[in-house]
Amino acid sequence: MAIGGVGAGGGAGGVEGQQGRSVLVTGGAGFIGTHTVLRLLEKGYAVTAVDNFHNSVPEALDRVRHIVGPALSARLQFIFGDLTIKDDLEKVFAAKRYDAVIHFAGLKAVAESVAHPEMYNRNNIVGTVNLYDVMKKHGCNKLVFSAPAPATSRPCSATRTPRAVLSCRRVVVSGHSVELG
16 A cells, blocks of 8 residues: 555635544545545545545546645545555554545446456455444444445434444345345
8 A cells, every 4th residue: 555645734724614624535536536525625624535546547636636726735645545455444544533434436337347246346345344344443433335336225224333334235236136234
């Protein structure tokens, strides 16, 4: 795992929002990830983006830095990491406390998922479970989860822990319905 960019530091003057609040965005260099990172920075959050560049490029975060300018860029940190490698996540969470995680690191291309179901299962299931486990261990209980596969929900009670999300979802993985939890 390699760490790049400027660490999250002091905020920009005049930015209203969540000064001192820190959010981890998995898949942060992807299309939705970069748009979310941009908006979080504009709202005053310190942001750490984690990505392995499977479906993205480093230049995407460079473009975010260019758009927001140097003051807001000072609150953006990038970490190259793979959610399927639990040690990568442990290092991310050991280095900093996060108020919340926004999880966009799922793979979603239908043709690729049919051609490489094991890769998709590993990334989308193992990576997500690793993320939940490390979040719980480090006391981070706020999660926005963007499901990479169609999910049909059965009624969920209020989630008290990250793992509880798994107990109330049925997802379609490589064309097969799987009950998680």
